[in-house]
Amino acid sequence: MKVFVLCALLATAAAWPNLGFQSDDAGGASNAQKQHDVNYMLWKVYEEMRDPAMKAIEDSFEPEGDSAHYDDDGTSIHKLMQELQQHRLLEQKHWFSLFNTRQRHEALMLYDVLEHSSDWATFTGNAAFFRKRMNEGEFVYALYAAVLHSSLTQHVVLPPLYEVTPHMFTNSEVITEAYRAKMTQTPAKIKSSFxxxxxxxxxxxxxxxxxxxxxxxxxxxxxxxxxxxxxxxxxxxxxxxxxxxxxxxxxxxxxxxxxxxxxxxxxxxxxxxxxxxxxxxxxxxxxxxxxxxxxxxxxxxxxxxxxxxxxxxxxxxxxxxxxxxxxxxxxxxxxxxxxxxxxxxxxxxxxxxxxxxxxxxxxxxxxxxxxxxxxxxxxxxxxxxxxxxxxxxxxxxxxxxxxxxxxxxxxxxxxxxxxxHSLPAYTKEELEFTGVAVDSIGVEGPLETYFEDFEYSLLNAVDDTVEIDDVEISTFVPRLNHKDFSVNIDVTNNNGETVDGTVRIFAYPRFDNNHVKFTLNEGFWNAIELDKFWVKLSPGANHIVRKSSESSLTVPDVPSFKSLIEQADAAVAGGSELHLEEFESSLGLPNRFLIPKGNSNGLEFVLIAFVSDGKADAAVENLHTNTVFNHYGHEGKYPDNRPHGYPLDRHIDDERLINELPNWSHSIVKVFNHGEHIHHH
Incomplete structure (x- = not known):
């Protein structure tokens, strides 16, 4: 949730390093340049900086050179520099944990410095300077947090963490293999298992x-x-x-x-x-x-x-x-x-x-x-x-x-x-949507999951030197995915005029593990949220088709670190635009996790569509045009006035009330998994 803050940007002082930025936005660098810089800050974060221009800044940059480049008059940079000069910071080549109070404090001091940098030269200068001098774990955490929250970096895509610090995500047996491949300079694709x-x-x-x-x-x-x-x-x-x-x-x-x-x-x-x-x-x-x-x-x-x-x-x-x-x-x-x-x-x-x-x-x-x-x-x-x-x-x-x-x-x-459950049950008035009825909900296409091999790079797991060329080292691991499907909903609007509606789609397992049917209250509490979106309902019949790939709760996989580097380098070299908008937020669940695995018998779910009054729900203007970023909020404001999980979040006193509501419908669906495993080799 990158909140746009228009900082009064000060003219860059002549003393500041000039990195040949193309100035085309607040902060003094193109998005492609910013993406390029962030990529290289994180690439081989335990090793020497690989970008010559940024390597030059590591030692020439003077963080306390000019406090006019900070929107807090340099308070945060003076604080961090004092800790650095008094040798109080955690050394490099040491583990970092956010739950360690002192280590978190140090990471946040750097975060504050980046967050208060008012232009890109200051942001990137500090990042290069401290990359060389601070603990790598603290550095990665501070940079990730700053890129997510700074107004300078709202279009930067963070590389996937599993390729920045692969140790945290990869079995040690695989890491050992990767080191072996590196030592013998033999390219390797290593199979990971759970x-x-x-x-x-x-x-x-x-x-x-x-x-x-x-x-x-x-x-x-x-x-x-x-x-x-x-x-x-x-x-x-x-x-x-x-x-x-x-x-x-x-x-x-x-x-x-x-x-x-x-x-x-x-x-x-x-x-x-x-x-x-x-x-x-x-x-x-x-x-x-x-x-x-x-x-x-x-x-x-x-x-x-x-x-x-x-x-x-x-x-x-x-x-x-x-x-x-x-x-x-x-x-x-x-x-x-x-x-x-x-x-x-x-x-x-x-x-x-x-x-x-x-x-x-x-x-x-x-x-x-x-x-x-x-x-x-x-x-x-x-x-x-x-x-x-x-x-x-x-x-x-x-x-x-x-x-x-x-x-x-x-x-x-x-x-x-x-x-x-201590809150009063929703009343009929809090649930109904006058004049609107959901006639049916169904699924088109198979609700079917399978496993596929996913490959990611382990280059950043192994130590190396500038003199020796990289050999390709990667691992592949099975992961869950599902075939494409869509949810079809028929809604009748009897209001005689167009109305705004919020469509909420949930699914809950029909039976527990002993094959005892869930009551509505149990089912509702166990419901998985599948999607939430806004529609204009014209008078009469409305047929809504929502593809599984469109779910507002999920995000696509972030491109690999290598591909981010190649795309940014090409855009910087060619002076062209970088289009990575769909990856700017990595807040949602991976889309391939939208539905649970199911099994060969078909696991039964109750699929629910509930359409509520969009006008009453809207916490922001023009909700129906807001198709982006409905995960958890947009520009500081969560777009939906209703509690998360509404209307399934409270207990029900009388099931008849729910069953007689016209603005919801349900059907029984089965999710299958036939043990299919797709190898991409």
């Missing part, structure tokens, strides 16, 4: 948690809505951030359960502080610097983690939050009461549970989610006896690899559910 073995039932759903697109989605979401975001330092407020936190993790949880159903497994049981952690986990991944990710044996009991939290404190924190839900209000720092028994309550609760800086009272309610990630991540070495590096749960890139991630989120999801 961690674990056939004797571990969790292995059946590893394709979900270990999918690199899923990992990227998770990390990009947390970069877009970071828990450290502080309005007093930033240019804008993140709209409905707490509610987004609830919804994105709720959807991950219900989607994971649907994958489990597809594979004849029971839904995830919630993790609890007082129960044993049944599943152990052997991550089979290693840090670039800092050894292997720690493992965790089966059936261990939660222990206090030195310097992080005690188990009993986690229980107390949880009880305070659940008390607030039962009371219907959260107590603010000053003792005043914030009502949460309304549709805005979920937003407050999300800020409290994650705990972001938006939480009204971290002193009292703690940071349940963030602390839980570290607590669980450290259970392999809770007292630091073996000096192990952070666990997979302490990085957003790797967290979903551990099946316990979903158990932890089921635990939090159930707390949110307690709140949602």
């Amino acid at each position: 961690t674990g073995s056939q004797s571990n039932p969790e292995q059946r759903v590893a394709y979900f948690g270990e999918d690199i697109g899923m990992n990227t989605h998770h990390v990009m979401w947390h970069l877009e809505f970071p828990f450290w975001w502080d309005d007093s330092h930033e240019s804008h407020h993140l709209d409905r951030k707490g509610e987004n936190f609830f919804w994105v993790h709720h959807q991950l949880t219900v989607r994971f359960d649907a994958e489990r159903l597809s594979n004849y497994l029971a839904p995830v049981e919630e993790l609890h502080w007082e129960d044993p952690i049944h599943e152990g986990f052997a991550p089979h991944t290693m840090y670039k610097y800092g050894g292997n990710f720690p493992s965790r044996p089966d059936e261990i009991i939660f222990e206090d983690v030195d310097g992080v939290a005690r188990v009993r404190d986690m229980i107390i924190t949880e009880n305070r939050i659940r008390d607030a839900i039962a009371h219907g209000y959260v107590t603010a720092k000053d003792g005043s009461k914030i009502n949460i028994r309304d549709s805005h309550g979920i937003d407050v609760l999300g800020d409290v549970i994650e705990s972001s800086t938006y939480s009204p009272n971290t002193q009292y309610y703690g940071a349940l989610h963030n602390t839980a990630h570290v607590m669980l991540g450290r259970q392999g070495d809770p007292h630091g006896k073996y000096d192990l590096p952070p666990g997979v749960l302490e990085h957003f890139e790797t967290a979903t690899r551990d099946p316990t991630f979903f158990r932890l989120h089921k635990y939090m999801d159930n707390i949110f559910k307690e709140h949602k």
Whole structure:
């Protein structure tokens, strides 16, 4: 969500390095040039800079040269330079974790510097300067966050993280092979498989948690809505951030359960502080610097983690939050009461549970989610006896690899559910759309999934020198995809005039793993959101066809790092435009994950279309023309006034009310997987 802020851009001082920019936008460089610069900052981030022009800046740039180039008078750059000169920053070639308070603080100091740079020469000069001098993990995090949030970089596409820091996404066995290929200068295509073995039932759903697109989605979401975001330092407020936190993790949880159903497994049981952690986990991944990710044996009991939290404190924190839900209000720092028994309550609760800086009272309610990630991540070495590096749960890139991630989120999801079910059921007035009826919903084309090989480069995983040419080293890994289909909806508008409508499409599994039919309430809570879009309904009959590829909740795969480099280099050399608009946001789920895997018998889902009043829903002007970026918000404002998941987000007192609503319809569909695996070799 790159918010457009028109900074008063100051004329570039003559002393500033001139990189031969073509000035055609605010900030003094073309989009192609910016893309080129960001590419090279991240390419071989552990090695020497490979772009000669930018290599020259590394040492010639003077960050404190002219504070007029910063919109905070240079406050942030003076702060970071002081830390650098006093040798207080984390050294290079060392692991980095965002949940490590000091390391996060350092990464954010660099983020502030980039964020407050008012022109491109300053932004890119600082990036080149600190790339050489700061820890690589901190640098990558700060640059990703700055590119996402700075007004200078709203058209820059971030290269896929799994090709920038492949260690975080690739099994250590494969990394070792890659080093071997590099040592012998032999090109290699290495097959990756998921961690674990056939004797571990969790292995059946590893394709979900270990999918690199899923990992990227998770990390990009947390970069877009970071828990450290502080309005007093930033240019804008993140709209409905707490509610987004609830919804994105709720959807991950219900989607994971649907994958489990597809594979004849029971839904995830919630993790609890007082129960044993049944599943152990052997991550089979290693840090670039800092050894292997720690493992965790089966059936261990939660222990206090030195310097992080005690188990009993986690229980107390949880009880305070659940008390607030039962009371219907959260107590603010000053003792005043914030009502949460309304549709805005979920937003407050999300800020409290994650705990972001938006939480009204971290002193009292703690940071349940963030602390839980570290607590669980450290259970392999809770007292630091073996000096192990952070666990997979302490990085957003790797967290979903551990099946316990979903158990932890089921635990939090159930707390949110307690709140949602404490709200009054929607009334007929809150649900109906006068004069509009949904006559039918159906699917055209097969609801069929398959696996395909996905290949990505491991060039950035291996060490090298400028003198030796690269040889192609890549890995391929099976991943889920689906065949094209479309959803067809027939709507009648009896209003005698054109009206705006919001179309909301959901699907929930019809039966649980014991083949017991879900009640409407259970089904609604387990519903997967498939799409949401706006339409103009003309009087009379309307036939709506929505392709699976058009879903506003999903994004296409980002082009490979190599292709981004080639496209940007060509555009810079030819002075041409770069067209990468469709990849500018990587916030949504990968489109190939739109529907769950299903199985050879066909997993039954109830497909729902609900059409609500677009005029009442619209939080921004001209909603029906807004086809872009309906994932989580656009230019700071989430476009839909309704709560996420509306109208399925609250419990139903009387199923007849729902069944008699004219503006919704459902049908039963089956999702098939015939074990098809497409090899691209």
